[in-house]
Amino acid sequence: MEKGEVVLMAFSRLGKRHVQYSILFFGGIIAFAIRTSLSVAIVAMIQKDPPFPNIKTYPDWKNKDVILSSFFWGYVILQIPAGLIGFKYGPKYILGISFTIASTFTLLVPLMAETMGSGGVILSRVMQGLTQGFLYPSTHNILSKWTPLPERSRTFSFVYSSAFIGCTMALPVTGYICNSSYGWPMVFYLSGTLSLLWSFSFLWLCKNSPQEHPSISSEERIYLEQNTKTTADRKKLKVPWKSIFTSLPFWAICVAHFGNNYGFLTLLAEIPSFMQGVFKFNMEANGLLSALPFLACFIVISIMSPISDYLISQEKLSIQACRKVFNCIGMTTPVITLSILGYIPPEMKYLGVLLLVLSVGINAGIFVGFNLNHADIAPNYAGLLMGFSSFWGQVASLLGPLVVQVLVKDQTDPSQWRIFFITAAGLLLVSNIFFLIFASGEIQPWNNESFSRRNDVVLPEYVYVPVKKEDVQICQ
Numbered sequence: 001m002e003k004g005e006v007v008l009m010a011f012s013r014l015g016k017r018h019v020q021y022s023i024l025f026f027g028g029i030i031a032f033a034i035r036t037s038l039s040v041a042i043v044a045m046i047q048k049d050p051p052f053p054n055i056k057t058y059p060d061w062k063n064k065d066v067i068l069s070s071f072f073w074g075y076v077i078l079q080i081p082a083g084l085i086g087f088k089y090g091p092k093y094i095l096g097i098s099f100t101i102a103s104t105f106t107l108l109v110p111l112m113a114e115t116m117g118s119g120g121v122i123l124s125r126v127m128q129g130l131t132q133g134f135l136y137p138s139t140h141n142i143l144s145k146w147t148p149l150p151e152r153s154r155t156f157s158f159v160y161s162s163a164f165i166g167c168t169m170a171l172p173v174t175g176y177i178c179n180s181s182y183g184w185p186m187v188f189y190l191s192g193t194l195s196l197l198w199s200f201s202f203l204w205l206c207k208n209s210p211q212e213h214p215s216i217s218s219e220e221r222i223y224l225e226q227n228t229k230t231t232a233d234r235k236k237l238k239v240p241w242k243s244i245f246t247s248l249p250f251w252a253i254c255v256a257h258f259g260n261n262y263g264f265l266t267l268l269a270e271i272p273s274f275m276q277g278v279f280k281f282n283m284e285a286n287g288l289l290s291a292l293p294f295l296a297c298f299i300v301i302s303i304m305s306p307i308s309d310y311l312i313s314q315e316k317l318s319i320q321a322c323r324k325v326f327n328c329i330g331m332t333t334p335v336i337t338l339s340i341l342g343y344i345p346p347e348m349k350y351l352g353v354l355l356l357v358l359s360v361g362i363n364a365g366i367f368v369g370f371n372l373n374h375a376d377i378a379p380n381y382a383g384l385l386m387g388f389s390s391f392w393g394q395v396a397s398l399l400g401p402l403v404v405q406v407l408v409k410d411q412t413d414p415s416q417w418r419i420f421f422i423t424a425a426g427l428l429l430v431s432n433i434f435f436l437i438f439a440s441g442e443i444q445p446w447n448n449e450s451f452s453r454r455n456d457v458v459l460p461e462y463v464y465v466p467v468k469k470e471d472v473q474i475c476q
Helices: 016-045 064-077 079-089 092-107 109-116 118-132 135-146 149-160 162-178 185-205 218-228 241-245 248-277 283-313 319-341 346-368 370-377 379-407 414-438 445-455 469-475
Strands: 006-008 462-464
Touching (some): 016 092, 016 135, 064 379, 079 092, 079 135, 079 379, 092 118, 092 135, 092 185, 149 283, 241 379, 248 319, 248 346, 248 370, 283 319, 319 346, 319 370, 346 370, 379 414
C-alpha cells in the first residue's frame, strides 16, 4: 500500500448504522406519500359528482396544476439553507422539527380547503414543501457519516428507494380511500398522523454521526471512521466556497439533477391526470396503475445498487465510470420511452402504461449515478452539496407542472401532452451528456481544504482491501 492510501476494512455485522438507514428509509416513505397523494386526491377534490354525496368537493377550482406545483414553491427555498444549517449544527433536530411542522399542515389540509378554498390548500402545500426541504440535505448529511464506501451504493439506494415505496403505496391507497365513504380528507388525516409518529421516533433513534451515538461498538465506530473519510468535528472545517462553485464535477451533478427532476418529478405529479385524461382510467384503477412506475423503480434500484457496489469493490469499474454508466442508463432510457409515449393513441392505453413504467422505472439508475456522487467527491460536504444540487432540481420540479398548465390546455388531448414529453426527453438527454463529460468519482482536493492548507496534508485515495474481522479488532 502506497503512502496516503486508506484501507477500507470489511465488516458486515449488523449495527447501529443499520438503525439509521431504516429510520431514514421509513421517513422517506412517509414524506413521498405526503408529497404524491395529492396527485390522486386532487382529482377527487374537484369532482362534480363524488361517489358519496356527504364528501365535500370543489369543482369550481380551476388551478389544479398550480396547486400541484405549490409544494415545490416552498420546497425549493430551503434546499440551500438546509444544507448549510445541517453542516454547521447537525441535521437531527432540524429534520425532526421540520417533519413535525409538515405533519401538522398535512392534518390541516381538509380544514384549510373548507375555510380558505384552493388558497388554503396551496398554503398548506407551501408549508409542507418548506419543511420537507430539509429532507434530502439532512439525509445526505447523515448518510455521508454513517455509510462506508463498500456499502455506499446499496445504502444510499436503499434509503432513497423509499421515495418509490412511498409513491407505490400512496397512489393506490389514496385512490381507494378517495373512492370510499371516508373520502379524500382521510388521506390527509392518515398521512399526517403517520408523519407525526415518525418525527418522534426519528428524534429518539437517530444520531448525527457515529461519534455521537452512546451505545455504538468501538469496532463499528472504527470501521465507519476509516471508511467514510469525513471529519467528525464540523467546527474544524471551513466551507471552501470558491472551490465548490468553480468545480465542474459539482456543476455536473447540479445540471443532471435539474434535467432529471424536470422529467421525473413532473411525471410523478402529472401521471394520474394523464392516465385519467388520455387513457380514461377510473379513480381506483388510476391510483393503482399510477403506482406501477414507482414499483418498477424500487425493483430496478434493488438490482442496480448491489451490482454497482460489486463493480467498484472488485475494481471492475472505477467509481467515476460506474456512476456515469448507471446515470446514462437512468437518464437515456426515458429519452426514448417518453418520445414514443407522446405518439401512443388512447386506444393503446396499456402500451402507454408500459412506456410510463419503463420511463420512471429505469430512471432509478440515477440513484447510483449523480444522486450519490456528492459523497464521492466531497464526503465532508455531502449534505451541503446536496442542498445546492437539490435546489436546482426543485426549480425544475416547480417549473414542470407550470409548463404542463401552459402546454396542456385540454388534458384529454394526446398531442398536447406530446409536446411536454418531448421537451422533457430533450432536457434529460442534454443534462446527461453534461454529466458524462464533467462528472468525477474522485475526492476533490477541497473536501479537506482547510486541513491541507494548514498542515500540508496529502489527501488519501480509497483502496478497498477486505480484511478479517480479527484484524479490525486489533485496530481497537
